[in-house]
Amino acid sequence: MLLLQAALWRCRSGKLPGTVCRYLQSMKDRPKGNTPLESVRMVVFDTETTGFDLKTDGVISIGAVAINGLSINVADSFEVLVRQDRVGRSEAVAVHGLLKKDIAGGAGEVEAAEAFLEYIGSSILVAQHASFDVAMLNRILSETFRIRLFNGVVDTASLAKRLEKGPYYNLAHKAGEYRLDHLCQRYGIRLYDRHTAAGDAFLTAQLLQRLLSKGRSAGITTAGRLLMQ
Amino acid sequence: MPSNTIVERVAADLSKYPPFDKLAPEVLGELASAVSVSYHEEGELLFKKDDPLKGAAFMVMKGAVKLYDRIDGEEVLVDLYDEGDVFGVRAIFGGHGYLLYAQVAEESLIYDIPVGKIKELIAADAGVSMFFAGEFAKSVQEIERTLSSAFSLRRQGAPGPSCSSFLEHETLEVKPVVNVVTCPEDISVREAAVIMAECNIGSILVVSPEGHPRGIITDTDLRKKVVAVSGPVNERPVRDIMSSPVYTITGGKTVADMVMLMVKTKLRHFCITLDGTIDTPVRGIISEHDIITSEGNNPAVIMKEIMAAEGVEQFKAERDKAENLLGTYMSQNVAVHFMTSIITEINDAIITRAIRTTIAALQAEGRPLPSVPFSWLSLGSEGRKEQLLRTDQDNALLYADPEESERESVREFFLELARRVTGMLEGAGFVRCPAEVMASNPKWCLPLTEWKSCFRRWIETPEPKAVMHSTIFFDFRPVYGDGALAGELKRDVFESIARGRGFLEFFAKNALQNPPPLGFFRNFMVEKSRDHANEFDIKSRAMMPLADAARVLSYQLRIPEYFSTVERFRRIGELEPALSGLCLEAAAAYEFLMKLRALNGLEHSSSGRYIKPESLNKLDRQMLRNVFTTIGEIQQTLNLRFQLDYIRD
Numbered sequence: 001m002l003l004l005q006a007a008l009w010r011c012r013s014g015k016l017p018g019t020v021c022r023y024l025q026s027m028k029d030r031p032k033g034n035t036p037l038e039s040v041r042m043v044v045f046d047t048e049t050t051g052f053d054l055k056t057d058g059v060i061s062i063g064a065v066a067i068n069g070l071s072i073n074v075a076d077s078f079e080v081l082v083r084q085d086r087v088g089r090s091e092a093v094a095v096h097g098l099l100k101k102d103i104a105g106g107a108g109e110v111e112a113a114e115a116f117l118e119y120i121g122s123s124i125l126v127a128q129h130a131s132f133d134v135a136m137l138n139r140i141l142s143e144t145f146r147i148r149l150f151n152g153v154v155d156t157a158s159l160a161k162r163l164e165k166g167p168y169y170n171l172a173h174k175a176g177e178y179r180l181d182h183l184c185q186r187y188g189i190r191l192y193d194r195h196t197a198a199g200d201a202f203l204t205a206q207l208l209q210r211l212l213s214k215g216r217s218a219g220i221t222t223a224g225r226l227l228m229q
Numbered sequence: 230m231p232s233n234t235i236v237e238r239v240a241a242d243l244s245k246y247p248p249f250d251k252l253a254p255e256v257l258g259e260l261a262s263a264v265s266v267s268y269h270e271e272g273e274l275l276f277k278k279d280d281p282l283k284g285a286a287f288m289v290m291k292g293a294v295k296l297y298d299r300i301d302g303e304e305v306l307v308d309l310y311d312e313g314d315v316f317g318v319r320a321i322f323g324g325h326g327y328l329l330y331a332q333v334a335e336e337s338l339i340y341d342i343p344v345g346k347i348k349e350l351i352a353a354d355a356g357v358s359m360f361f362a363g364e365f366a367k368s369v370q371e372i373e374r375t376l377s378s379a380f381s382l383r384r385q386g387a388p389g390p391s392c393s394s395f396l397e398h399e400t401l402e403v404k405p406v407v408n409v410v411t412c413p414e415d416i417s418v419r420e421a422a423v424i425m426a427e428c429n430i431g432s433i434l435v436v437s438p439e440g441h442p443r444g445i446i447t448d449t450d451l452r453k454k455v456v457a458v459s460g461p462v463n464e465r466p467v468r469d470i471m472s473s474p475v476y477t478i479t480g481g482k483t484v485a486d487m488v489m490l491m492v493k494t495k496l497r498h499f500c501i502t503l504d505g506t507i508d509t510p511v512r513g514i515i516s517e518h519d520i521i522t523s524e525g526n527n528p529a530v531i532m533k534e535i536m537a538a539e540g541v542e543q544f545k546a547e548r549d550k551a552e553n554l555l556g557t558y559m560s561q562n563v564a565v566h567f568m569t570s571i572i573t574e575i576n577d578a579i580i581t582r583a584i585r586t587t588i589a590a591l592q593a594e595g596r597p598l599p600s601v602p603f604s605w606l607s608l609g610s611e612g613r614k615e616q617l618l619r620t621d622q623d624n625a626l627l628y629a630d631p632e633e634s635e636r637e638s639v640r641e642f643f644l645e646l647a648r649r650v651t652g653m654l655e656g657a658g659f660v661r662c663p664a665e666v667m668a669s670n671p672k673w674c675l676p677l678t679e680w681k682s683c684f685r686r687w688i689e690t691p692e693p694k695a696v697m698h699s700t701i702f703f704d705f706r707p708v709y710g711d712g713a714l715a716g717e718l719k720r721d722v723f724e725s726i727a728r729g730r731g732f733l734e735f736f737a738k739n740a741l742q743n744p745p746p747l748g749f750f751r752n753f754m755v756e757k758s759r760d761h762a763n764e765f766d767i768k769s770r771a772m773m774p775l776a777d778a779a780r781v782l783s784y785q786l787r788i789p790e791y792f793s794t795v796e797r798f799r800r801i802g803e804l805e806p807a808l809s810g811l812c813l814e815a816a817a818a819y820e821f822l823m824k825l826r827a828l829n830g831l832e833h834s835s836s837g838r839y840i841k842p843e844s845l846n847k848l849d850r851q852m853l854r855n856v857f858t859t860i861g862e863i864q865q866t867l868n869l870r871f872q873l874d875y876i877r878d
Contacts, residue, residue: 063232071341072266074239079232188291188336198234206338209268 007147020145023117027150030122033224037212040223041123042067042154043078044205045116046197047133050084058084058109059136062116063198065205066123070212072205078119079198081106113140123151124223128180128204130155152227156183156204159211159226163218183207236262242290243340246313248360252350260350265341266290275317275331275339282320282327285341289314292337296329309334311850318361320344321351403487403520405480405501405513411436414443418455418470419463421446432498432516435471440510442500444471479505480512487520528554528571535578539586541656544579548619548657551575555617556831565820566795568827573614577708580605580624583653584709587646599639601676602711603628605650608666612704613776614793617827620836621660622651623701626668627714630676640674647674666701677714681721688725691735699736703780706791716789723787733785737871740777743770745860764839767829771856772822775815778863794819808866815863818856825849 004027011021031040045064051057059082066076083106107115116137127133130153138148157178176182184191184203187210193199212220220226240261243249249257265285269275275294276283287294293311297304307329310316319327321344351358411434412421425433425446432447446467454470455462462470477500478490490499497517503509531554535547551572558568584605588598609623610616626647631639647668655661668674675683684702687695703722707715726732779797786804788797795816802812825845830837845853867873 063234065232065235068265070267074235074264074266075231075262077232077235079230079234190291193234193238196234198232199238201232202235202238206266206268209266213268213270 003147004150007145010146016145016147017114019114019118020147023121024147024150026122028122030150030152031124031223033222033227033229035223037221037223037226038069041121042126042208043120043123044126044201044208045078045120045133046127046200046204047136048195048197049136052132054135054139057136058082059112059140060084061106061197062112062137063196063201064116064119065198065201067126067205067208070209072202072209077198077201078116080112080115082109082112083107084109109140110144113137113144117141120151124154124227125149125151126154126156126204126208128156128183128200128207152223152229154208154226156180156207156211159215160207163211163214180204180207187211231262239264239266239340243288246288246315248354248357251356252354256350256354260342260346263343263346267339267341269333269337269339271333271336273333275333276327277330278328279326282324283317284320284345285317285343286315286320286347287317288340288342289316290338290340292333292339293335294331294337294339295334296331298329315342321347321361403482403515405515406519407513409434409511409514411440411511412467413438414468414471415466417464418446418451418467421467422451422463431518432514434475434500434511434514435467435473436511442475442477442502442507442511444468444473445475445498445500446471447498474507475500477502477505477507478515482515487515491517491520528575531575532578535575535582538582541653544583544653544657548575548579552618552831555827559824559828559831565824566793568617569615569793569823572617573611576611576616577607579657580607580650580654581709583650583657584646587649587653590649591642591646596642596645599628599631599635599642601629601631601635601639602714603643604707604710604712604714605668606705606715607708608705609701610704610776612706612791614706614791615776615823617823618830618837619658619660621662622654623662623666624651624668625666625673625702625705626675627680627707627718628676629711629714630678636676640671640676644669644671644674677717680718684718684722685725685729688722688729688732691732696735696739700739700777700780703784715791719789723784723789726784733781734871734873736784737778737781737867738873740774740781740867741864741873743774744864745771745774745857764841766838767822767826767840768836768838771853771860772819772826774860774864775819775822778867779815779819781867811859811862811866814859818859821852821856825853 004024007016007024008021010016011024016024043064043066045062047059048061049057049059061081062078063080064078066073068076106112125134134149134153141147141149160183161178180200180203181191181194183189184207187207189203189206189210191203193202212226215226223229236258240254240257243261243264244252244257249260252260269292275287278298289310289312291312293309294316295306296308296310296316297306299305308316316331317327347357347361351361410424410428410430412424414435414437421433421435425431425448432445434442435444435446437443444467450470450472475498476494476496480501482490487499491497499515500511501513501515502511528551531547531551535544538544538547555568555572592598604627606612606625606627607623608625610620611623626643628639628643651661651667651669661667666673687699687702691699705715705718775798776794779794779801782801783792783797786801788800788804790796790800792800798812798816798819802809802816805812825840826837828837829835829840829844842850
């Protein structure tokens with residue numbers, strides 16, 4: 001937590017913008033280990049990127065929706081397009097279908113990240129293959145503010161694996177089975193709006209609801225149990 | 230600012246179902262952004278009776294939720310909600326708490342729509358306000374109906390007042406129902422509803438101790454007034470909600486009188502008293518239903534016209550009239566067997582008249598009827614007396630074996646007769662059979678010996694085409710001419726089947742070709758062929774499996790009558806007590822399917838065969854789901870009975 005302490009210290013000396021500072025300060029309200037999941041705000045999100053290289057590729061959109069009291073709150077959702085010079089050259093364009101001109105009207109990368117921080121606060125973050133999305137955001141945050149995300153993070157692919165096969169199953173063997181499409185199919189979720197950040201976030205949120213429902217019988221009822229802390 | 234993509238997604242889901250299907254995009258978007266999406270597992274209780282009302286109404290997006298009550302510790306199902314249905318609307322209208330239990334019947338995705346948003350919409354949009362008022366009324370009414378039928382089931386066995394039948398109304402005078410069900414003014418609304426449910430009647434007369442009419446309670450009153458009055462209306466006396474005074478008349482009114490009166494007063498129930506005033510005792514009651522079912526274009530009149538018809542145009546006109554009559558019957562919820570028997574009579578009358586006219590015409594041309602007896606056979610659904618709407622012709626001609634010397638001339642005569650008759654039927658709106666299964670085809674216009682050997686061949690060598698023919702031809706029924714010939718043919722078929730081992734197994738195997746759709750209704754298989762993508766073929770997927778099974782069993786049990794599928798199931802149930810319950814279910818299922826198909830056909834001016842699942846109302850969907858279960862059980866019975874699992878294709 002040294003990084004958080006250091007960042008808060010820079011806030012006090014006015015070296016970080018207000019949005020970032022409010023985010024950092026909210027960390028003291030992070031859900032406790034024994035907080036029941038019904039009272040936890042979870043933010044399910046997805047990022048679309050120009051590619052999969054953390055160094056050379058960038059974020060082009062972020063979509064997210066919150067789960068409060070285990071219900072998906074449409075009103076409490078988030079979507080931002082990011083202006084990105086790298087777009088147009090990458091083959092990823094074909095996947096997410098965003099054109100250069102769409103992106104041109106988007107927010108700057110840093111501006112988008114700040115808005116996202118403001119939206120998430122201390123909520124538990126949830127994403128499909130979360131480590132990649134978190135790493136992408138952390139790159140922006142560390143380059144600009146020398147901070148990273150301090151939230152608890154849940155990966156739906158790992159959670160599904162944990163519920164289906166137990167916590168020590170090696171995911172690498174059958175990674176395909178835990179792709180979002182496959183999971184949705186397996187849990188009876190209708191696929192639509194695939195490959196837009198918000199669309200995928202909404203699907204992932206529905207997946208999370210089913211996983212949490214399954215998890216309840218396995219004793220996953222609190223924030224601590226969910227995050228395996 | 231919420232995510233546009235997600236709001237649009239939710240809006241698109243909402244807009245698939247009423248009342249949100251008619252909203253402007255901005256309004257819909259605003260509503261969608263207020264929605265919460267919740268997921269529930271099977272068995273979860275969403276709310277309990279007397280629970281305080283929640284802040285939202287619910288729309289099922291996936292899965293199913295059942296609403297039930299508990300009576301004497303027993304669960305009484307009031308309604309089942311599936312995809313697109315809205316429940317929990319009581320929250321919008323207020324009150325102390327929920328009236329029923331809501332439990333997840335199948336894992337469900339539910340959109341919670343905040344009450345505040347719905348109230349805004351109700352204030353702004355007439356369509357939405359009508360919808361929710363109606364939904365609310367419906368839910369109350371459904372509770373009433375379901376509960377009262379639950380009560381009446383409990384009291385089954387107690388003799389109830391008899392309910393009158395349609396067939397009494399053949400004369401021009403409208404016969405009133407004289408066995409009028411009445412109740413005193415001070416019994417509760419609930420008690421009155423119970424009596425109505427027990428007698429299966431849509432109205433009940435409220436009378437004074439002297440038997441003078443004081444008022445009337447109809448289904449409509451229950452719907453409108455029980456809802457409109459606040460508080461527990463069920464226990465209030467009936468006098469609070471009855472329509473009063475009752476319109477009274479004297480007896481002996483004709484159809485014309487009654488139609489005039491109905492138009493003039495816009496009333497639907499008329500009470501007959503001793504002197505026609507409300508101050509003398511009740512003698513009878515006439516409802517709109519009685520008037521319409523005995524109206525001037527009644528089947529007897531149509532039959533008379535057909536038998537006097539001179540040409541094809543008149544056949545068509547009368548048959549069109551019959552179809553209109555059918556529409557009226559449908560709207561009046563007249564029993565299916567009554568409708569099919571009338572339509573069969575009318576179709577048979579057209580065939581008979583066409584044959585007689587043709588024989589007379591041939592005679593006039595110097596071609597007298599040969600001396601051998603003959604019989605005109607209807608096949609397929611017409612043979613089973615199951616046609617409601619006109620479909621293609623399936624017919625054949627059977628004649629006694631002529632002397633060898635007359636063979637050719639007799640064959641020539643009957644072929645010419647058949648050509649002309651099928652032509653006339655075509656003119657009357659019965660399309661030619663595309664497979665040419667018609668008496669005008671030389672293959673199907675044969676003397677008895679040839680018919681027998683033809684049927685024997687099919688039975689001895691049940692290759693696929695023979696089995697297919699059997700399904701059509703084994704439903705033959707003599708419509709005109711010598712019935713003894715057809716009887717002789719049927720006896721021969723029974724004997725051939727008894728001799729030829731294996732035929733029934735193939736026949737039964739064929740009946741299992743179309744398994745019923747499995748699983749939940751929304752997911753039932755729709756046809757993949759291009760013309761009818763997204764439609765359900767009710768004929769091949771639901772009706773044929775039942776008709777086929779009934780045919781197999783009636784040939785196994787050697788039932789000699791020319792029965793319909795429903796009659797076959799009833800008889801099979803009598804002959805095989807172990808199957809009686811299932812057979813009664815199958816008979817009811819088949820009647821329901823015939824009606825559903827006819828309604829669909831009348832609506833789309835088609836054969837009614839292809840149904841869009843989403844066009845069905847919830848009740849029909851539930852019924853259909855039960856029907857599929859019954860079909861599955863019937864097929865399982867055939868499978869066991871003929872040990873079909875051991876037969877290889």
